[in-house]
Amino acid sequence: MLQAGEWAYSETLKEHFMNPKNILQGENTDDFDGVGMEGNLQCGDQMMVVIKVDKEKYIITDCQWKTYGCASAIASTSVLSEMVKGRTIDAAFNISPKEVAQELGGLPDNKIHCSVLGDKALRAAINNYYTRTGQEDKVKQEQVKIVCQCMNITDHDIEDAVLEGARTYLELQERTKCGTVCGLCKDESEALLEKYKHIHFGA
Amino acid sequence: MADMKVYFDHNATTPLHPEVKKEMIACMEMFGNPSSMHAYGREARANVEHARQQVADFIGAKEHEIVFVGSGSEANNTVLSLFVCASSQCSPCSKRNTIITTKIEHPCVLETSECLVHRGATVKYLDVDRYGKIDLDQLAGLLNDNVGLVSVMMANNEIGTIQDIETITKMVHESGAYMHTDAVQAVGKLPVDVRTLGVDFLTMSAHKIYGPKGVGALFVRQGIPYCPLIRGGHQEHGRRAGTENTLGILGLAKAVEMRAIEMPAEEERLLHLKQVLQQGIEAQIDHTSINGHPTDSLAGTLNVSFEGVEGESILLYLDLEGIAVSTGSACASGSLDPSHVLLATGVDAELAHGSIRFSMGRDTTLQEVEYLLDVLPRTIKKIRNMSTAYIKGGLHAASR
Numbered sequence: 001m002l003q004a005g006e007w008a009y010s011e012t013l014k015e016h017f018m019n020p021k022n023i024l025q026g027e028n029t030d031d032f033d034g035v036g037m038e039g040n041l042q043c044g045d046q047m048m049v050v051i052k053v054d055k056e057k058y059i060i061t062d063c064q065w066k067t068y069g070c071a072s073a074i075a076s077t078s079v080l081s082e083m084v085k086g087r088t089i090d091a092a093f094n095i096s097p098k099e100v101a102q103e104l105g106g107l108p109d110n111k112i113h114c115s116v117l118g119d120k121a122l123r124a125a126i127n128n129y130y131t132r133t134g135q136e137d138k139v140k141q142e143q144v145k146i147v148c149q150c151m152n153i154t155d156h157d158i159e160d161a162v163l164e165g166a167r168t169y170l171e172l173q174e175r176t177k178c179g180t181v182c183g184l185c186k187d188e189s190e191a192l193l194e195k196y197k198h199i200h201f202g203a
Numbered sequence: 204m205a206d207m208k209v210y211f212d213h214n215a216t217t218p219l220h221p222e223v224k225k226e227m228i229a230c231m232e233m234f235g236n237p238s239s240m241h242a243y244g245r246e247a248r249a250n251v252e253h254a255r256q257q258v259a260d261f262i263g264a265k266e267h268e269i270v271f272v273g274s275g276s277e278a279n280n281t282v283l284s285l286f287v288c289a290s291s292q293c294s295p296c297s298k299r300n301t302i303i304t305t306k307i308e309h310p311c312v313l314e315t316s317e318c319l320v321h322r323g324a325t326v327k328y329l330d331v332d333r334y335g336k337i338d339l340d341q342l343a344g345l346l347n348d349n350v351g352l353v354s355v356m357m358a359n360n361e362i363g364t365i366q367d368i369e370t371i372t373k374m375v376h377e378s379g380a381y382m383h384t385d386a387v388q389a390v391g392k393l394p395v396d397v398r399t400l401g402v403d404f405l406t407m408s409a410h411k412i413y414g415p416k417g418v419g420a421l422f423v424r425q426g427i428p429y430c431p432l433i434r435g436g437h438q439e440h441g442r443r444a445g446t447e448n449t450l451g452i453l454g455l456a457k458a459v460e461m462r463a464i465e466m467p468a469e470e471e472r473l474l475h476l477k478q479v480l481q482q483g484i485e486a487q488i489d490h491t492s493i494n495g496h497p498t499d500s501l502a503g504t505l506n507v508s509f510e511g512v513e514g515e516s517i518l519l520y521l522d523l524e525g526i527a528v529s530t531g532s533a534c535a536s537g538s539l540d541p542s543h544v545l546l547a548t549g550v551d552a553e554l555a556h557g558s559i560r561f562s563m564g565r566d567t568t569l570q571e572v573e574y575l576l577d578v579l580p581r582t583i584k585k586i587r588n589m590s591t592a593y594i595k596g597g598l599h600a601a602s603r
Contacts, residue, residue, distance in 0.1 A: 017516075018523060023589045037591070044513060044533045044541060044556035046591045066591045070515035070532070074589070 009071065010105030016075035021082055024050055024064040032064075034132065036124025039117050045069040047077060049121040051084070051092075053129055058089045065121070069114060072107055076115035079103045080122060093126050093140065095119055097200060112200050113163040147188050150181035155192055162196040169193060208525040209571040213411075213564035214360050214388060214504060215529055219454075220413035220565075226457040227415065227450055237447050238438065247449050254456030258420050261459040262405065263396035270421045270442045271452050275387040275408035276311035278421035279354075281432040281443075282383045282404045283315045286351040287324040299351030299380065301325040305337055306547040307364075308356050309385060313543070325349070334496040335364030335548050342371065346378035353382050357389035361531060361544040361560055362495030363504030365393065372401040381427065387411055387419070391462040392470075392501055403427050409451065413565065414458030418451030469565060473502035476563055476572050480505055483576040488583050494545055494558060503563040506531075508545075508554035509583055511592035517559055520582045526575055531558040553592075 009017070029035050032050040039046040045068060052062035063081040067073050080100050084092040097116045101107045107115055123140070130138045145155045153176050161175040169186070172193050173179055179186050210218070219227075230250065235243030237251045252266070259266045272278045286302055302319065304312055306328045316326040327345050329337045337355060346353075353375045358365045368384050375382040383404035389395055390405075391412030397405055404427070408419040423429050429442060436444030484491055490510035509517065514532030521528055531542030533556060540546070541555035550558070561575070587593065 017519065020589060025588075027594050029594075041553040041556075041592060042551075044552070048591045048594060066589050066594060068511065068591045069513050071519045073513075074516060 009075070009108070009111075012079075012103075012105040013072070013075040013107070016078040016104070017071045020074050020078040022062075022064045022078065024048070024066050032062075034125040034127075034129030036121040036126070036128055038121040038124055039069075041068055045073055045114060045117055047073065047117040047121040049077070049081070049118065049125045051122070051125045051129060053089065055133070060084050060087055060089060060092050063122070065118070067117075069117065070111075072111040072114040073117055076100050076104060076107070077118035077121075080118045084122065089126055089129070093123055095122070098202070109165070109201060113160075116163060147192065148176075148178040148181075148185045150185075151177045151179075153178035153185075153189075158189060158192045159196045159200075162193060163200060166193070167197065206525070207571075207574050209567075209574055210527050211561045211563060211567070211571075211575065212527045212529050213567070214363075214501075214560065214562035216410045216416065217413045217564055218566065219415065220458060220461050222461050223414055223454050223457045227454045230450060230453050233449065235449075237449060247447075251447050251449055251452050254452045257456040258407075258459055261463060262390060262407070262422060263398045264422050265425060267440070268397075268422055268425055270423055270439045271447060271455075272419050272421050272443055273417055273445075273448070275385065275406050275411075275419045276309075277432065278406035278408075278419050279309070279311045279383075279385055280315050281421060282406070283312065283319060283352070283354065284432055285428070285430055286381075287319045287322050299349055301327065301347075301349040302352045302354065303327045303329065303342065303345055303350055303380075304354045305329040305331060305356065307331055307335055307359055307361075307544045308354070309360060309387070312354060312356070312385060329355075331364075331547050333549050334499075335359055335362050335494075335544070336496060336499070337366060337371070339367075339370065339374065343374060346374065346380065348379065350375075350378060350380040353380055355382075355384055357384045357386040357395070358393065358501050359495070359544060360388045361542060362506045362548070363388075363501035363562075364496040365389070365499045365501065367499075368400045368402060376401065388501060391459065391466060392503070394466075397422055397424070409455035409458055412458050412462055415451050415454040418448050418455050420455065465565060470502045473563055473567070476567060476569060477502060477505050479569065480561060480563075480572050480576065481507075483572070484579065487576065487580040492550075492554065494548065494550060501562075503567070505561045505563075506545075506558060507561070508550060508558045510554065510557060511590045512557045512583055512586040514541075514557055514559055516586055517557075517582060520586065521578065524578045524582070526578060529560045529562075531560070532556045 029050050033053045034051045037048045047067045049065045051060050054061050063084045065077045065081055067077055127139045147153055147155055157176050161172050166172040166175050169190050178189050235247035237248040255269050256266050259269045302324055320326055329341055331337055355366055355371055357368050372382040381403040384402050385406045386395055387408045390407040403424045405422040410416040431442050433444045492508045494506040514530030518530045531545050533541045541552055545555040
């Protein structure tokens with residue numbers, strides 16, 4: 001008989017969950033140069049990331065966080081907060097959810113969704129730093145493009161659907177209703193489906 | 204790493220009762236097919252029929268009104284499927300193809316109902332109040348000549364709320380419809396008598412009451428139209444094809460035998476433990492709320508929402524300390540929505556994500572409750588310390 005005790009999570013993830021690093025103590029964020037908040041409590045996950053920046057070298061010197069979220073959210077943000085320290089702002093901005101998942105020793109597919117919030121909040125914090133320091137021109141808006149005109153479905157909606165488990169065009173349609181009216185966007189939607197599967201799951 | 208292992212998830216499943224285990228081991232070599240005419244088969248048949256009598260006696264039914272099935276889910280699927288049939292020849296209610304159920308049923312009822320809609324049925328879902336009780340006036344308003352079946356869970360698995368099945372059944376029968384109750388969480392925990400309740404169909408399961416997994420029973424009142432879900436065999440008088448799970452059936456019978464002995468004294472003990480747990484939580488942890496009915500509720504079930512904390516993280520931190528619970532959080536279920544039961548009672552989505560169900564049973568001790576009360580407050584404190592829910596200017600703070 002097999003013994004219990006093996007979690008669906010890696011040992012690294014478990015360690016970061018048990019002893020999360022860089023948690024913001026208290027509520028005061030005045031000492032930080034950038035504050036980013038993503039998600040909301042109604043959906044069951046919310047993330048806040050705060051950063052300190054070396055303004056000469058454009059290097060992130062400190063990164064702390066708080067979350068309302070599950071084990072994956074806690075562990076992935078703990079790992080992320082360690083990864084960004086010492087990196088340049090640009091390098092930090094470009095950290096992908098896949099890199100975070102790799103650092104964690106992998107995540108179950110249905111948990112990737114929960115780990116994405118950390119780097120979204122990090123990018124929000126970096127943009128917030130740019131805004132506060134009068135560098136609005138550097139704020140990088142995440143481009144949103146409407147793919148399905150009939151149902152008003154964006155590339156972000158498709159990315160979210162992939163993160164939530166859609167793997168085939170049919171599953172994508174079930175989740176987003178994209179391409180269910182005129183169907184003209186099928187090729188583009190399928191291309192995006194493959195792209196996000198590759199980015200997040202290496203598939 | 205945890206020095207104590209405690210199980211607070213009895214509504215999910217229960218450990219085998221030692222007497223059930225003993226009985227099953229003793230019968231392990233009884234391999235005969237109850238349908239065979241030779242001695243091996245007759246031995247198995249005698250034992251299965253004896254078990255049927257025991258199960259029938261336990262719920263006040265007649266022996267031939269018990270159909271052994273593979274699970275509570277199978278029993279529920281069978282009953283619902285009876286009421287939607289393309290053939291007007293065999294369907295019990297070909298003219299009555301509306302089913303009424305509730306918003307807090309087990310997914311095996313809800314998903315089957317959704318599927319039946321595609322096959323031509325109309326399904327209506329009763330609302331519940333903040334305690335999880337259905338609205339009898341709403342039911343009265345929905346009952347008419349088109350309604351073939353009403354299916355209402357007797358005791359809810361998540362919040363423990365108990366419905367007044369006897370009253371509901373009277374209303375349903377007056378309208379000419381049949382009544383089913385999913386009593387998987389009720390049988391063996393509350394006195395359940397099918398004659399008193401008046402129901403036409405009742406679902407029960409072995410593994411919730413210290414019996415084995417993979418076996419349950421469906422009560423079908425004598426003379427009620429019936430049509431099998433699984434066809435191709437004469438077993439169970441043609442009501443459920445497939446060679447009988449003899450060992451499981453004997454386990455179920457032993458489980459109800461033990462329930463009959465142990466249940467009467469158990470309720471008071473569990474109510475006391477629940478009271479200790481609830482009072483302990485309320486005294487040591489602020490911003491909590493209790494879900495479910497304050498009195499009409501299963502003695503061993505306590506469902507609590509903790510503000511500002513997500514349920515899966517509570518569950519996993521408790522698991523690290525050797526404590527097993529379950530949560531209504533979306534993250535633990537793999538879906539994106541939190542518990543449909545809590546949402547139906549009007550609990551805010553955030554509080555539903557932060558809900559934990561503690562379910563106790565015959566083996567739960569006061570010492571275990573005290574251990575839980577030692578670990579839980581610091582676990583919640585640890586998670587709240589890293590929670591965004593308390594940040595000034597955060598989304599939550601603005602609404603508080």
